[in-house]
Amino acid sequence: MKRRLIAYSIAALAISATAVALPTGVASAAPCSDVDVSFARGTGEIPGLGITGTPFVNSIKSQLTDRSVSTYAVNYAADFTQASAGPGSRDLVSHLNSVAASCPSTKFVIGGYSQGATVVTNSVGLPTPSSFTGAVIPAAIADRVEAVVVFGNPFGLTGRKIETASSTYGSRAKSFCNFGDPVCQIGGFNTFAHLTYGTNGSTTQGASFAATQVRS
Secondary structure, three states: OHHHHHHHHHHHHHHHHHOOOOOOOOEEOOOOOOEEEEEEOOOOOOOOOHHHHHHHHHHHHHHOOOOOEEEEEOOOOOOOOOOOHHHHHHHHHHHHHHHHHHOOOOEEEEEEEOHHHHHHHHHOOOOOOOHHHOOOOOHHHHOOEEEEEEEOOHHHHHOOOHHHHOOOOHHHEEEEOOOOOOOOOOOOOOHHHHHOOOOOOHHHHHHHHHHHHHHO
8 A cells, every 4th residue: 555655645746747748759760760769657647758768869869860750659658557568568569660670770769757667667577566467579570679668667676677587588688776766766765766767867778778878
């Protein structure tokens, strides 16, 4: 119950923050870009890339100016029950499959914030409470996923990170969990710590990691 109340409180704050960070749209740029960046927003945020995804995507674009970069905002409810992360991963995987089939040279970066990080965790095949309703990225396109970047991932409450839990994606993953963030840190105590990934340099660091992975 306590964890659920914390999630509700954080989601309410995220809604307020989102009100001043309007989405950049569900998809952009021409088909068959060099790099496709998909991002899943957090609980309660309005559809789009969200308060964390928007600066993350913008930073990637600024660091990959020699490549064409398309973006996709995962289309899912991001509701307060957290159960929507399962369908969210299905939408993400469906998008990756569609682009992979149409654009054989496109590389992928996937990311998520808060419940959106759970969407990503499901998609890379790690178990969460919502993974049984989700989908996993097929092995046939796994090698085209250059980077996996998550912020405030609830998976951290199990004491694990994608980096160490996934044999397939671990070396291509980067997790950000602010000190005191109760959504991703066991014993976390600072609700506001969950809301600053887009302003404390984390998204820039995550974008730098992703850009380096794309170039490697």
